[in-house]
Amino acid sequence: MKRKTVIVLVALGIFALAVSPASAAESKSKWPASVTVGAAPVGGTYFVWAGGFTRLLNDTMKIPGNVESTGGPVHNVQLIEGNKLDFGMVTNGPAWEGWNGQGWAKGKKYQNQRAIFPMYSSYFQMYALKKSGIKTIQDLNGKSVGVGPIGGTPATYWPLIFEAAGVKAGRIVNASSADLDSQLKDGMLDSNGNALGLPWVTITEAETTHELNVFGPTGADADKFIAKYPYFSKGVVPKGTYKANPDKDIETLSVWNFMVVPKDSPDDFVYEVVKKTFENVAILIAAHNSATEVKAENIIYSPVPLHPGAVKYYQEKGIKIPETLILK
Numbered sequence: 286m287k288r289k290t291v292i293v294l295v296a297l298g299i300f301a302l303a304v305s306p307a308s309a310a311e312s313k314s315k316w317p318a319s320v321t322v323g324a325a326p327v328g329g330t331y332f333v334w335a336g337g338f339t340r341l342l343n344d345t346m347k348i349p350g351n352v353e354s355t356g357g358p359v360h361n362v363q364l365i366e367g368n369k370l371d372f373g374m375v376t377n378g379p380a381w382e383g384w385n386g387q388g389w390a391k392g393k394k395y396q397n398q399r400a401i402f403p404m405y406s407s408y409f410q411m412y413a414l415k416k417s418g419i420k421t422i423q424d425l426n427g428k429s430v431g432v433g434p435i436g437g438t439p440a441t442y443w444p445l446i447f448e449a450a451g452v453k454a455g456r457i458v459n460a461s462s463a464d465l466d467s468q469l470k471d472g473m474l475d476s477n478g479n480a481l482g483l484p485w486v487t488i489t490e491a492e493t494t495h496e497l498n499v500f501g502p503t504g505a506d507a508d509k510f511i512a513k514y515p516y517f518s519k520g521v522v523p524k525g526t527y528k529a530n531p532d533k534d535i536e537t538l539s540v541w542n543f544m545v546v547p548k549d550s551p552d553d554f555v556y557e558v559v560k561k562t563f564e565n566v567a568i569l570i571a572a573h574n575s576a577t578e579v580k581a582e583n584i585i586y587s588p589v590p591l592h593p594g595a596v597k598y599y600q601e602k603g604i605k606i607p608e609t610l611i612l613k
Contacts, residue, residue: 312551312553313553313554315551315554316348316551316553316554317348317371317554318348319348319349319350319351320339320342320348320349320350320351320371320372321350321351321352321353321369321370321371321372322335322338322339322350322351322352322353322370322371322372322373322374323335323353323355323360323361323364323365323369323370323372323373323374324352324353324354324355324361324374325354325355325356325357325358325374325434325437326354326355326356326357326433326434326437326461326462327354327461327463328461328462328463328486328487329357329433329437329461329462329479329481330481330482330485330486330573330575331357331374331481332352332354333486333572333573334374334404334405334482334569334572334573334575334576335352335374336352336572337568337569337571337572337573337576338350338372338544338562338569338572339351339352340568340572341561341562341565341568341569342558342561344565344568345561345564345565345568346557346558346561353370355436356434356435356436356437357379357433357434357436357437357438357440358374358375358376358378358379358380358436358437358438358441358542359379359383359389359436359437359438359441360436360437361373361374361375361545362375362379362380362383362395362398362545363383363395365395365397365398365545365546365547366383366395366397366398367397368397368547368549370547371546371547371550372544372545372546373398373544373545373546374404374542374543374544374545375398375542375543375544375545375588376407376438376480376540376541376542376543377516377517377540377541377542377543377586377587377588378438378441378442378514378516378517378540378588379438379441380398380400380543380545380588380589381516381588381589383395383398384396384398384588384589388441389441396548396589397547397548398545398546398547398548398589399545399546399547399548399550399589399590399591399592399595400543400544400545400584400587400588400589400590400591400592400595400610401543401544401545401546401555401558401559401591401592401594401595402543402544402559402562402563402579402581402584402595403541403542403543403578403579403580403583403584403586403587404541404542404543404544404575404576404578404579405482405541405542405573405575405576405577405578405579406482406520406539406540406541406542406575406578407438407480407481407482407539407540407541407542408480408481408482408483408501408520408522408537408538408539409439409442409443409446409478409479409480409501409502409520409537409538409539410478410479410480410481410485410488410499410500410501410522410535410537411425411430411443411476411477411478411499411500411501412476412477412478412488412491412497412498412499412500412529413469413475413476413477413497413498414469414470414495414496414497414498415495415496415497415498415529416496417475417476417498419475419476419498420498420500421500421503422446422447422450422452422500422501422502422506423450423452423506425447425452425454425475425476426452426453426454426455427453427454427455428454428455428456428475428476429454429455429456429457429458429473429474429475429476430443430447430454430456430457430458430474430475430476430477430478431457431458431459431460431462431465431468431469431474431476431477431478432444432457432458432459432478432479433459433460433461433462433465433478433479433480434459434460434461435459437480438480438540439478439479439480439481440459442480442514443457443478443480444457445510445513445514446502446506446510446538449506449509449510449513450502450505450506450509450510458474462477462479462487463487465477466487466490466491469491470491470494470495480540481575482542482573482574482575482578483522483523483526483574483575484526484527484574488527488529489527492527492528492529496528496529497527497528497529498529499522499527499529499530499535500535500537501522501535501536501537501538502537502538503536503537504536507519507536507537507538510538511538516540516588517538517539517540518538518539518540519536519537519538519539520536520537520538520539521534521535521536521537522534522535522537541583541586541587541588543587543588543589545589546592548592550592550594551594552592552593552594552597553594554594555592555593555594555595556594556595556597556598557594558594559594559595559598559599560598562579563579563581563598566579581599581602581604582604584599584604584606584610585604585605585606585607585610587610589610590609590610590611590612591606591610591611596611
């Protein structure tokens with residue numbers, strides 16, 4: 286009997302070895318051969334970040350990726366809804382409003398999006414030429430202000446920040462950061478704002494030729510906005526980030542950014558992407574320093590439910606995920 290048992294076990298072992306590779310191959314056959322990552326206009330943090338992410342996928346999973354220049358988070362939520370992207374980069378505000386059908390979503394719920402990992406915090410940053418005398422958002426009354434392309438986080442929320450603070454800009458301009466920066470330097474624009482990780486390369490580059498004032502919503506202006514939009518919080522641009530703040534922090538508003546995928550993305554594919562991302566964060570940091578915030582424990586700040594493949598990874602790591610982020 287013992288001899289027969291050994292023979293049976295050996296046979297089963299050989300069978301397992303024979304079918305395991307085939308099963309794995311069958312599973313991976315559902316994985317995308319290449320992917321498209323929805324970012325934002327060329328030149329912004331999202332576009333740079335997406336380049337690092339596609340490199341990570343190619344280097345660690347041998348999956349080539351294409352960075353799609355989109356209108357930003359709102360547009361990415363819309364594209365994910367229509368399964369036009371494999372990955373979308375979103376900010377908490379636009380993603381949360383899309384999920385709940387509020388704000389920009391105007392009653393329509395965008396619930397195809399599933400979060401997979403935290404990216405970084407966006408800091409609302411506004412700058413003006415120092416000679417203009419503009420130092421706070423209250424100084425923007427009657428001024429021309431650039432807020433990025435329509436559909437992006439800054440274009441969506443800077444006007445709402447102004448509204449909460451009682452600021453009435455004379456003109457709000459939508460265009461890429463590079464275009465708005467050129468307009469500001471040429472005297473066609475009084476101030477230029479964005480919402481992204483640190484540092485904002487547009488400011489650092491502008492400071493090589495111009496003296497700037499960099500600022501954000503503070504005090505009561507920030508409090509009023511957070512009271513209405515609680516998924517935002519107060520943030521600080523550390524001293525020394527720019528020439529404009531060598532020895533003083535800049536108070537402002539901040540909000541998280543997340544990578545999302547369509548809900549029907551293969552579970553094992555998403556699990557592997559999340560695993561490889563955390564194992565190779567250095568690739569992302571090399572692309573943009575804000576990726577130092579890519580930490581598993583920050584997943585709890587997601588504005589939308591997580592993908593099952595991501596849930597599996599975080600639970601294996603012992604991360605306690607809020608019940609609201611797990612769909613039954």
